[in-house]
Amino acid sequence: MTFRPLIPLVLASAVLAAAPFAAHAQSAQAAGPAAATMQGESPSKLVLDNSQRVLSTLDARRAEFTADRGKLQAFITGEFDQMFDREYAARQVLGRHGRGASDADVAVFADALAESLMRRYGSSLLDFNTRLRVRVKSETPLPRGLGVKVSSEMLRQGGEPIPVDYLMRRAGNGWRVFDVMVEGVSFVQTFRQQFDTPLTRKSIRDVAADLRAGRMQADAGTGG
Numbered sequence: 001m002t003f004r005p006l007i008p009l010v011l012a013s014a015v016l017a018a019a020p021f022a023a024h025a026q027s028a029q030a031a032g033p034a035a036a037t038m039q040g041e042s043p044s045k046l047v048l049d050n051s052q053r054v055l056s057t058l059d060a061r062r063a064e065f066t067a068d069r070g071k072l073q074a075f076i077t078g079e080f081d082q083m084f085d086r087e088y089a090a091r092q093v094l095g096r097h098g099r100g101a102s103d104a105d106v107a108v109f110a111d112a113l114a115e116s117l118m119r120r121y122g123s124s125l126l127d128f129n130t131r132l133r134v135r136v137k138s139e140t141p142l143p144r145g146l147g148v149k150v151s152s153e154m155l156r157q158g159g160e161p162i163p164v165d166y167l168m169r170r171a172g173n174g175w176r177v178f179d180v181m182v183e184g185v186s187f188v189q190t191f192r193q194q195f196d197t198p199l200t201r202k203s204i205r206d207v208a209a210d211l212r213a214g215r216m217q218a219d220a221g222t223g224g
Contacts (some may be wrong), residue, residue: 042139043139043148043150043166043168043175044136044138044139044150044152045136048134048135048136048152051134054079055132057075058125058126059131061075062126065126066126069122069123072122072123072125072126073118073122076118076122076125077114077118080114080118083174083175083176083177084114084176084177084178085169085171085176085177085178086107086110086111086113086114087103087106087107087110088169088171088176088178089110089178089179089187089188090106090107090109090110090113091106092178092179092188092192093109093113093188093191093192093195094106094109094192094195094199094204095192095196097195097196097199097200097204098204101204105203105204105205106204108204108205108208109204109205109207109208109211111208112207112208112209112211112212113191113208113211113218115211115212116211116212116216116217116218117218120217120218131157132154132155132156133154133155134152134153134154134155135152135153135155135161136150136151136152137151137152137153138150138151139151142167146169147167147168147169147170147175147178148167148168148175149165149166149167149168150165150166150168151163151165152164152165152166162182162183163181163182163183163184164180164181164182165180165181166179166180167179167180167181191218194218194219195207198210198216
């Protein structure tokens with residue numbers, strides 16, 4: 001199957017993973033070392049506990065979001081920004097083109113890619129089935145100490161479970177998502193393939209400018 005129909009799910013998955021980690025880090029830091037130890041829940045537990053909260057918000061505010069797409073974008077962007085490690089993920093997307101690139105150039109590309117995704121696919125979340133349950137299957141370390149992979153499934157009524165894996169790394173006092181894999185298709189790998197040719201011909205900032213101006217779009221139809 002193509003990756004395009006799953007993009008709302010990828011965005012939703014990133015949003016679902018986003019809120020708990022920042023909230024966990026803030027509450028633990030505010031309450032001191034004892035609370036931090038007591039609150040030391042695993043990434044998988046935090047994903048599980050917060051998934052339904054975000055799904056419920058999408059469902060409860062569906063009419064509001066439908067009437068005002070600006071509020072929808074603000075909600076998605078706010079949740080997404082709390083946790084998704086834009087710059088680290090962008091370096092993975094850039095691949096060989098990002099070697100030696102400045103942090104500023106990577107940040108410009110990261111913002112342009114995220115904005116393109118939100119602009120093109122954000123409204124599709126209104127069609128997203130929020131009557132789901134999330135089941136965490138495992139939490140395993142990534143090679144070379146890069147972080148952890150939380151393997152989960154989204155359980156649909158009358159449908160096959162949808163495998164969703166979150167790749168996460170330590171950042172400060174919490175965790176950040178840098179890739180989401182839906183049915184084995186990687187967000188990072190899909191866009192690395194898409195942007196390889198443009199980045200061979202143009203600079204990182206030029207590609208970012210094309211994304212921002214709409215001359216190029218983050219097209220998830222290339223994977224899967």
